[in-house]
Amino acid sequence: MPQPGVAALLEVGVGVPELPEVETIRRDLLSRVVGRTFRRVRISPGAERIVRWPSPAEFARALAGQRIEHISRRGKYLLFHLSDGRYLIVHLRMTGALLHRPKDAPEEPYLRISLSLDDSNELRYTDLRKLGNMWLVEEAEPIVGKLGPDALEGVTPQTLRSLIDGRSASIKAVLMDQAALAGLGNIYSEEALFLAGIHPRRPAESLAADELSRLHKAIGDALLEAMGHRGSSFRDYVDAEGREGQHQWHVKVYRRTGEPCYNCGTPIERIKVGGRSTHFCPLCQR
Ligand SMILES: [Zn+2]
Structure with missing residues (x-):
């Protein structure tokens, strides 16, 4: 065949x-x-x-x-x-x-x-x-075969560095690019950037070494915490038994426009990044 x-x-x-x-x-x-x-x-x-x-x-x-x-x-x-x-x-x-x-x-x-x-x-x-x-x-x-390394299993700070070097696109767009890194969409790219304290519009190539290592840890933390809650059910997602996940009750920024940041109390803002709605804390994320 x-x-x-x-x-x-x-x-x-x-x-x-x-x-x-x-x-x-x-x-x-x-x-x-x-x-x-x-x-x-x-x-x-x-x-x-x-x-x-x-x-x-x-x-x-x-x-x-x-x-x-x-x-x-x-x-x-x-x-x-x-x-x-x-x-x-x-x-x-x-x-x-x-x-x-x-x-x-x-x-x-x-x-x-x-x-x-x-x-x-x-x-x-x-x-x-x-x-x-x-x-x-x-x-x-x-x-x-065209997918980038898996965001859960294939990523080290070094692979993140190779993904962002020479890329002037926003870090959020790069995280969501499945050919760069496979598995992150809107929810977990936003959550990881919040945990890392990085503004979603930052040019990817501008990230310093300490920011990259924070981002590396944040991606793992965001994914593992969500898996601990069996995923997020904002709309249609259900698991193999038809049950909703629970992580939608635990997100830090995604779809929390106007609600207080859990770190600093500043209202979460929504902006467009790469054409997509993006939520972040204007004080905690630089
Ligand atoms: Zn904040």
């Missing part, structure tokens, strides 16, 4: 869920579906465009009978490693959810693709806006 061209959509920062939400789903699914075999794949009429490769009919045919050997993650992409060496790659985009459900559970609204397993359960992909994507491929690199 030929491989798809470079089909990965690397829109800057577009996509809730972000890394902590996708990682929460991955960890939930690891214990529930690894070792299981896909049986029947059903794609709802009108949902065919979610399947980016191969054709929807071939996708359904080729997935049936595949055992799930492992599930990994690159940025916001989930990769199911299959017994024939292929990968089922899933990107949830804005409103996608991947639910682990008993086969006899009532159908969810916006159920687009159901993948029954060789036990009493199935994986159900729901997506209000049908913007999510799935690929079934022999090689994962054409899909995820």
Whole structure:
């Protein structure tokens, strides 16, 4: 089978869920579906465009009978490693959810693709806006190879330095650029910059060594704290059991316009950075 061209959509920062939400789903699914075999794949009429490769009919045919050997993650992409060496790659985009459900559970609204397993359960992909994507491929690199290092696992202060050197774009835009660093969107780039005390409009290349090391720590802290709360559910995100995350109650700046900064009491401001709404503390972030 030929491989798809470079089909990965690397829109800057577009996509809730972000890394902590996708990682929460991955960890939930690891214990529930690894070792299981896909049986029947059903794609709802009108949902065919979610399947980016191969054709929807071939996708359904080729997935049936595949055992799930492992599930990994690159940025916001989930990769199911299959017994024939292929990968089922899933990107949830804005409103996608991947639910682990008993086969006899009532159908969810916006159920687009159901993948029954060789036990009493199935994986159900729901997506209000049908913007999510799935690929079934022999090689994962054409899909995820253009991503930068993973924001949770692949980053050291040195890799951050190499990402920002020579980049005059705002540090927030660079953090959200999936080809630079994979996994951060609006929420966690804002939270990390707050924790690091760095103004989101600062040119990336202007960051000093001490600021970079603060930012490195802040990215890890922001992601790990969010994962501790099983992600943020500002809108549509739910985990593999359909439950909301709790981190939306713990964010420091994201969507807190006008509310007092937890450090200094100054009202959080909202500005545009790289065309995106951005929240920050004008006193704590320089
Ligand atoms: Zn402040």
